[in-house]
Amino acid sequence: MNKPLVGAFLAALLLGAGVAPAVAAEPAGSASEVSAEAAPQTKYTAPDTVPAAKAVTFAGTVALSNCSGSVVRSPDAAPTDPALVLSNGHCMESGFPGPGEVVVDQPSSRTFTLLNASGGGVGTLKASKIAYGTMTDTDLSLYELTSTYQQIEDSYGIQALELETAHPTAGTAITVASGYWKRTYSCDIDGFVHQLKEGRWTWKDSVRYTPECQTIGGTSGSPVIDDATGKVVAVNNTGNESGQECTDNNPCEVDENGEVTVREGINYAQQTYNMVPCIGAGSTIDLTREGCALPKP
Numbered sequence: 001m002n003k004p005l006v007g008a009f010l011a012a013l014l015l016g017a018g019v020a021p022a023v024a025a026e027p028a029g030s031a032s033e034v035s036a037e038a039a040p041q042t043k044y045t046a047p048d049t050v051p052a053a054k055a056v057t058f059a060g061t062v063a064l065s066n067c068s069g070s071v072v073r074s075p076d077a078a079p080t081d082p083a084l085v086l087s088n089g090h091c092m093e094s095g096f097p098g099p100g101e102v103v104v105d106q107p108s109s110r111t112f113t114l115l116n117a118s119g120g121g122v123g124t125l126k127a128s129k130i131a132y133g134t135m136t137d138t139d140l141s142l143y144e145l146t147s148t149y150q151q152i153e154d155s156y157g158i159q160a161l162e163l164e165t166a167h168p169t170a171g172t173a174i175t176v177a178s179g180y181w182k183r184t185y186s187c188d189i190d191g192f193v194h195q196l197k198e199g200r201w202t203w204k205d206s207v208r209y210t211p212e213c214q215t216i217g218g219t220s221g222s223p224v225i226d227d228a229t230g231k232v233v234a235v236n237n238t239g240n241e242s243g244q245e246c247t248d249n250n251p252c253e254v255d256e257n258g259e260v261t262v263r264e265g266i267n268y269a270q271q272t273y274n275m276v277p278c279i280g281a282g283s284t285i286d287l288t289r290e291g292c293a294l295p296k297p
Contacts, residue, residue, distance in 0.1 A: 010011060013234040051138070054249055056186075056225050057117035060161040061179035062125065067091035070223040071114070071125070071152065072143075072232055072272075073160040074279040079150035081283035085112055085127070085143040087221030088237050089135040096135060097199050102297045103133040103279040104285065107133075108143060114156060115191040119182035123157045131285045132278075136295045137204045138270040141221075142285060165276050168207065172269060173227040173259070176209075176236045180218040187212035196268055198238060198251035207234045207269040208253075215239060215267045224269045232272055239267030 004058045022209040062069045062085055063102065069087035089103075090096045091108055097103055107274050108127040116122045133141035145152075166190055196206040208222065209215075215222070216234055224234035243264035244250035253261040260289040277291030287296045 004072075026162055043209060051204065053293065056175035056177055056184060056223070056227060056230070058109070058115040058119040058179065058182060058184075059117040059158055060179055061115050061119070061177050061183075061223065062112035063179040064091060064110070064221065065093075066180075067218065067220045067240070068178040068222040068236070069112060069143075070177070070179070071149075071158070072163050072223070072231065073149060074163055074276050077149060077160070077279075077283050079153075080148050081146040082128070083125070083129065083147055083149045083152055084279075085145060085285055086223065086232070087137045087141045087143070088134045088235060088270075088281060089141050090237070091135050091181070091221045092130060092141050094133075098135075099134060099202070100136055100295075101134065102136065102295050103130055103141075104287070104297055106133075106262045108129040109220065110143065110274040111147075112143075112241070113179070114152070114158060115179050115182070116158060119179075122158065127212050132287075132294070134295050135201050135203075137255070138274075139201070139293070140270060140272070140275070141174065142275070144283075161225070162231045164233045164273050165227060166231065166251070167273055168226070172233070174213075175225045176213055176215055176219060177225060177229055178215070178219040178222040178236075180222075181216070185213040185218075185219070187213055189233075190266075193253045193256040193268065194237070194253050194256050196248045197254055199248040202256065203237075203268075203270055205271060207271060208263075209267050209269070213267055218281040234269035234271050235268045236267070238263050239257055 041186040072086045108130045110127040112125045113121045114123045117203040127143040131142045131144040172189045190208045190210045196203045223232045241249045246252040280286035
């Protein structure tokens with residue numbers, strides 16, 4: 001993610017990796033070893049038997065110019081509502097929002113390449129505005145499109161991914177689906193982090209992956225999909241690249257007692273169930289709705 005990393009940001013673009021806060025920007029296919037230096041927080045221990053995972057496809061994911069994303073909807077969304085695209089706050093074209101900064105209703109004409117199940121581009125979607133974006137407590141952006149959910153389905157045969165409304169659980173089999181790279185990463189939710197600190201930013205109750213999800217630069221903003229339900233439970237956003245402590249591209253975990261843990265090679269996501277109460281009628285973002293706890297301007 002790395003905000004004061006303008007140089008690294010430009011280098012990532014030149015390399016085709018895109019913007020990725022700390023999302024382990026290693027060559028595709030690399031396998032970093034995990035270095036856990038302290039007792040895990042809410043660590044998941046795999047059971048003897050694990051239910052067979054359902055196949056997750058690229059249908060509904062999108063590719064941004066520098067990141068990944070997905071067309072998402074709340075359970076109550078109407079077909080005639082303007083569609084929403086979910087990505088990271090650090091992926092916004094307006095730049096990384098600073099700590100405490102919240103972007104709402106900012107005009108945008110950004111475009112997104114919509115993918116089908118096999119990862120082929122089937123069309124271009126266009127934003128009308130950044131409905132919401134922040135890197136405070138979480139790292140997410142929601143773009144409102146000029147197309148409705150029904151128009152997208154009628155034109156391309158693609159349905160939006162549904163947002164899960166409940167907190168995910170450790171041990172859940174997940175798939176990170178990157179529209180930028182047209183590549184998926186499969187692993188489990190290892191646990192949850194009280195505070196994840198990276199440079200100037202702090203995120204709360206972050207999802208920690210098991211080591212198999214070695215996400216790379218450009219996977220930022222990818223939907224994290226529950227294999228069993230097909231619903232979006234989080235948005236991929238960062239990882240510790242080189243074992244440094246709490247620096248840009250090297251987030252650290254901080255528990256309730258202030259103890260810091262560094263896990264080199266481990267990657268993280270931000271939960272999305274807490275967004276759902278903030279999505280009102282017409283799929284508009286309403287931060288005053290009951291139960292909406294997203295940071296406000």
